[in-house]
Amino acid sequence: MSEHGTMEIRGFYRSHSHLPIWEVMDKAGIWEQMGLKVSFEFCDSSSAAEKALFSGAVDFVSGNHISPYLLVRRGQPIVCLTSPSNATNDRLVANFPIKRVSELQGKKIGDTTLVDAIGGYHHPRGNHMLYVLGGGLRLDEVEFVELTESNDEFRAMQMEVLESRKVDAIFVTGNTDKFEQAGMSVLSLDPLPMINGPTLTSTLTTLQKKTGLAERLVKAQVMGIHFARTRRGETEEILEGLRQRVPQCKNVQYRSVSKLLPKPYPDHEAVANAYRLCCMKSPETEEITPMALWDLHYLRELDNSGFIDELYR
Known part of the structure; x- marks a missing residue:
C-alpha cells in the first residue's frame, strides 16, 4: 500500500534502449509503491516529445539530451532531473x-x-x-x-x-x-562522456502543477536502479519478459540496467559534450550556461537524507 495518493501520469521514452529500467520499475511494483500510475509510450522524435511536454500531453520524457539546452535559451520551461548514464561506448x-x-x-x-x-x-x-x-x-x-x-x-x-x-x-x-x-x-x-539513456526530463510547469511529482519520479528511479543492481535473478526474469514482448529489446542484457548510477547525478564532462552538440547545431545556445537546464535539488535532498546510502547497506 502506497503512502501517497495515486497520481496518474503519462511519459514517453525516446529509445528502446531506455525501456529496460522502466520495465524493471513497473514489474517490481515501484511505480505503485510511489503512488504513480504510469502510461508509457515510445516517441521517435525529440521535437514531438517536446511538443507533448509543453502541451501537457505527457508529464515526463525519458531522453531528449541535446535540444533542451536551446529550449532553455528560448525561454521554455524544460528541466532535467537525473542522469543515470553519463557515457556512451x-x-x-x-x-x-x-x-x-x-x-x-x-x-x-x-x-x-x-x-x-x-x-x-x-x-x-x-x-x-x-x-x-x-x-x-x-x-x-x-x-x-x-x-x-x-x-x-x-x-x-x-x-x-x-x-x-x-x-x-x-x-x-x-x-x-x-x-x-x-x-x-x-x-x-x-568511452565518450555524454548524457544519454533514461534521463528524467519534464517541465517546470508540470512539476509546479503536480505537487510531489518530481520527488516521486526521482525516488522511483533511484529505487528501480537499486532493485536492478541488487536483485539480479528477479531482474533477469523481468528482462526476459521484455525480450519476449518487445522486438526492439530482443538483445537487452542485464548490464543495461546494472550499469546505471545508484546516485544518478550528471557528469560535468557529459553535460559539456551534450551542450557542445546543441551549440554546434544552434550557436545561440552559447548564450546560456548548460547548467540552467538541470534542477538537481530533488536528487540532492533524497541523497542528503541518507535514503540512497541506506538502500545499499
Missing part, C-alpha cells in the same frame, strides 16, 4: 583495415540524418561527429552519407551498405560480432 566498423579514427579522412561514413523531418535532433549522429573531431579530423574531412532519418532503419541496413561499399564505415553501439564474422574491421573507441 561505440565502435567503428569499416570495410577496410582501420587502426585509428584519423584514417577516416576522405572516407564515407554511413549514418542517419542530423535532424528528422520535424526538426528533432538525432543524438547518436551527434556522438559520431564528436568521435570524428576527437580523432583529430574536421567534419569537412569526412563525408557523412545520410541514409535514413530512422535509427531502426539505419541499424537494419548497416551490413548491406558496408558490404555494397555504399559507405566505408559506420559507428555502431552494442554488439559487433556479426560485422567481425563478415570480415569487417572493428575498432574499439574510448
Whole structure:
C-alpha cells in the first residue's frame, strides 16, 4: 500500500534502449509503491516529445539530451532531473583495415540524418561527429552519407551498405560480432562522456502543477536502479519478459540496467559534450550556461537524507 495518493501520469521514452529500467520499475511494483500510475509510450522524435511536454500531453520524457539546452535559451520551461548514464561506448566498423579514427579522412561514413523531418535532433549522429573531431579530423574531412532519418532503419541496413561499399564505415553501439564474422574491421573507441539513456526530463510547469511529482519520479528511479543492481535473478526474469514482448529489446542484457548510477547525478564532462552538440547545431545556445537546464535539488535532498546510502547497506 502506497503512502501517497495515486497520481496518474503519462511519459514517453525516446529509445528502446531506455525501456529496460522502466520495465524493471513497473514489474517490481515501484511505480505503485510511489503512488504513480504510469502510461508509457515510445516517441521517435525529440521535437514531438517536446511538443507533448509543453502541451501537457505527457508529464515526463525519458531522453531528449541535446535540444533542451536551446529550449532553455528560448525561454521554455524544460528541466532535467537525473542522469543515470553519463557515457556512451561505440565502435567503428569499416570495410577496410582501420587502426585509428584519423584514417577516416576522405572516407564515407554511413549514418542517419542530423535532424528528422520535424526538426528533432538525432543524438547518436551527434556522438559520431564528436568521435570524428576527437580523432583529430574536421567534419569537412569526412563525408557523412545520410541514409535514413530512422535509427531502426539505419541499424537494419548497416551490413548491406558496408558490404555494397555504399559507405566505408559506420559507428555502431552494442554488439559487433556479426560485422567481425563478415570480415569487417572493428575498432574499439574510448568511452565518450555524454548524457544519454533514461534521463528524467519534464517541465517546470508540470512539476509546479503536480505537487510531489518530481520527488516521486526521482525516488522511483533511484529505487528501480537499486532493485536492478541488487536483485539480479528477479531482474533477469523481468528482462526476459521484455525480450519476449518487445522486438526492439530482443538483445537487452542485464548490464543495461546494472550499469546505471545508484546516485544518478550528471557528469560535468557529459553535460559539456551534450551542450557542445546543441551549440554546434544552434550557436545561440552559447548564450546560456548548460547548467540552467538541470534542477538537481530533488536528487540532492533524497541523497542528503541518507535514503540512497541506506538502500545499499
